[in-house]
Amino acid sequence: MDKELKGNKFYNYKLTIEYDGTDFLGWQRQSYSKETIQGHLEEKLEVLLKEKITLYAAGRTDAGVHAINQIANFKTNHKIHSDKFLYRLNSQLPKSITVKKISIVPEKFHARFSAKQREYIYKISLRRKSIEGNYYCRIFGEPDFKVIDNLIKFFIGRKSFFPLTKKKDDKHNFICDLNLLTYKFYKSKGEIIFKLRADRFLHSMVRSILGCLIDAGRGNITVEEVKKEFNAGEKIKTQYLPAHALFLNKIYY
Numbered sequence: 001m002d003k004e005l006k007g008n009k010f011y012n013y014k015l016t017i018e019y020d021g022t023d024f025l026g027w028q029r030q031s032y033s034k035e036t037i038q039g040h041l042e043e044k045l046e047v048l049l050k051e052k053i054t055l056y057a058a059g060r061t062d063a064g065v066h067a068i069n070q071i072a073n074f075k076t077n078h079k080i081h082s083d084k085f086l087y088r089l090n091s092q093l094p095k096s097i098t099v100k101k102i103s104i105v106p107e108k109f110h111a112r113f114s115a116k117q118r119e120y121i122y123k124i125s126l127r128r129k130s131i132e133g134n135y136y137c138r139i140f141g142e143p144d145f146k147v148i149d150n151l152i153k154f155f156i157g158r159k160s161f162f163p164l165t166k167k168k169d170d171k172h173n174f175i176c177d178l179n180l181l182t183y184k185f186y187k188s189k190g191e192i193i194f195k196l197r198a199d200r201f202l203h204s205m206v207r208s209i210l211g212c213l214i215d216a217g218r219g220n221i222t223v224e225e226v227k228k229e230f231n232a233g234e235k236i237k238t239q240y241l242p243a244h245a246l247f248l249n250k251i252y253y
Contacts, residue, residue, distance in 0.1 A: 143217025
């Protein structure tokens, strides 16, 4: 039951969070481990506020995935003085998790259900990187960008992305409106930065789409094969790119 239904005065707060997901099992709290983003944040909030706290996030990122601007909200009967509270909260969190901003929001605001769009970026490097390598997916050889462009046009739009998710239960709703799928190739750096935006993303959908693009761009699968399997609602036989190069970039409300 939501706190505001209990008859007391409660405040709704929004957090903007940045984290390095390398050492965590993802956002969502797990009963068998405390090593989740949600778990760490709720634990520290409960210590400071001395009450049970439940966080709701806009995007439940998988293990190893990072966030630049994750949004979460929680309700409390304490009125928070933002700057002082932010300092105290961050001082107790692991260095890989930073709450960038805290603000009071309307009672009905919900980080997940109020969100209109979610945006991710994915970093690929054609070269070995000693310093930032942990945040890039390394591939060997420049892909065929004309093939990638062709496939991007096919994926854009509102459709079922069942063929590009790990979910196998056909009772789930697989319809997503993918309205942005673009990239920039920085030839001098040997980097490809993808950006994707949709109303929602399925489990591992981003990494599957990009794996499909790279496989097609390297000739491991043809555009015709992808289109045929996708239109038939069959799981596409392609790779999932690794999680460590994926970033939740922005949430639109």
